[in-house]
Amino acid sequence: MPPAPDQNAAAVRAAIDTFVRDHFHLGATLRLHRSALGWDLLRAPVNVALAPIHLVMALFALAARLIGFRRFGAWLMARRVMLRTSVAQRIEADIATDLLQGAPLTPRSQALIDNYTSVRSAVAEITTSLIVLTTGWLIFGTATPGIASLTPKVSGYVGHATAVTNFPLGQTLGGAWYGVFPVSLPVWTVIAIGVALAMTASIVTTFAGIIADPVQAHLGIHRRRLTRLLFKIALAEGDAPGLAPEHILARISDIADAGMSLLRVFRS
Template sequence: MQREATQPSRPEDYFAEARARVEGHVTSTFSLAGTARLHRRALGLDILCAPLNVVLAPLHALLRLSAFLLRMVRLRHASGFLGRVHLILPTRTARAVEEGLLEHVFALRPDGSGRSIADRFAEALPLQGGASFSEDETRRRAERAAATIKIYTGTRSAVAEMTTALLTICFGAWLFHRLTPGMLSLAPALADTYVMDTAIGNFPLGRGLGGLWYGAFPVGASPLTIVTVALMLIVTASIVTAFAGILADPVQTRLGVHQARLRRLVTAVERDMTGSDTAPFVAREHLYARVFDIADIAGGLFRQFR
């Protein structure tokens, strides 16, 4: 959807129309058919970016938490600087989500000349009759709005991580009857199962007697085997994460999560562009995803010391 020739005369009208477009955008983009089309772009380089994003995600969440704490103690400049640092690597899927958001919700013209998001917002702001800022102030506000958009698109990687963690928990509960919120929890169990099955299969008197023998005298995986299995699981989980939105998007749409998050985004961009309140868009999903990491590490340490 391209920007119409007649623009809303006031900023509040422009952003009210943006909110009104949220429902249609979510329905077309994040339905089962829409997200399947979207994730076709994940075939290729996105699969290579996924493992790196999994590694960078905890650091990204730490930066966001640090920015929030700095803001709480009124160190706004330091908070703003950390808030603009974006460690999540861009993917083709994320770019498609971003472009669809700018075009269909904010009604910005499609980018065909390599212009940045800030350039496109800076173009839109003077068109709003109620806004009268200097060129430098317009640019500063546009850059702030662009940073907010980047934060929003980064939430998809966090949701994908949580989806993969939930699948890991289901797999561990089904196969091992234990809580496995991550690869540190799943790898030892899977490695022990592999070593045990191999030992039973190689027992000289057959698998039947081998099962009885190793049932009484179980064998465990070596540290090297556990590390090897963990690395294989991490690579597999990264690939799953690249496509996890196919499952997560329709569920979030059904529950209204996508709609609520996008409306919060529009409100944050409105503040960035026209208001005096500079409270940033809060991406809670990165912090939620870290809960699974903490549970995974805690579980691994507990089993190790036990």
């Protein structure tokens, strides 16, 4: 006798729970991110730069589907824009082995798995944005949703501290002097600090899953995403992957960051 549907469902849930425990709890995600010690440190900043292009293509694909060009929309959504990281490759391979039990992947199944890992990358970007926002709030007492809004704050702090330290009449008088006459930094210095902060943020993004994965595992988010993934793969037919809200959320911080930077320019 074949197993009852309830037994199959229970087996799938157990497999998903095991997968989440083996990959996304704290100790497991620390082991997982060992794969990022290498070329992922270079792939991460490239992917951060390519993420807006990925979002624009996904929006065009969605628009194409809405106006009836479903094949073109599916083709556009299937285009790979971002680089596949070593961490993503490992997760994809383990999904195929542990959850799909080595079944051959169709192009649609591979696209669904790619979409799953891209959502995880978007969550890593969101986590980095929250870290930048919290850092700006705690240190400078203001919202800094991204590197563009954090750079002037850090540049001002570094410039002021350096000028006070090097003041000829001592740091006490230097603090008083530069409290009245603000330090003016060369443009190249501000740019250099911004580049350094962007590189630091890309490294944080590479390892942001160490924070984000256990939180999502505890909240059941990873379990729900994997359940949806397996359900869509089991359908065998259907639309190509759609635009996940995580990608939009990841870009909201960029829009807020750009808006705050423009506002600062207009005020100055």
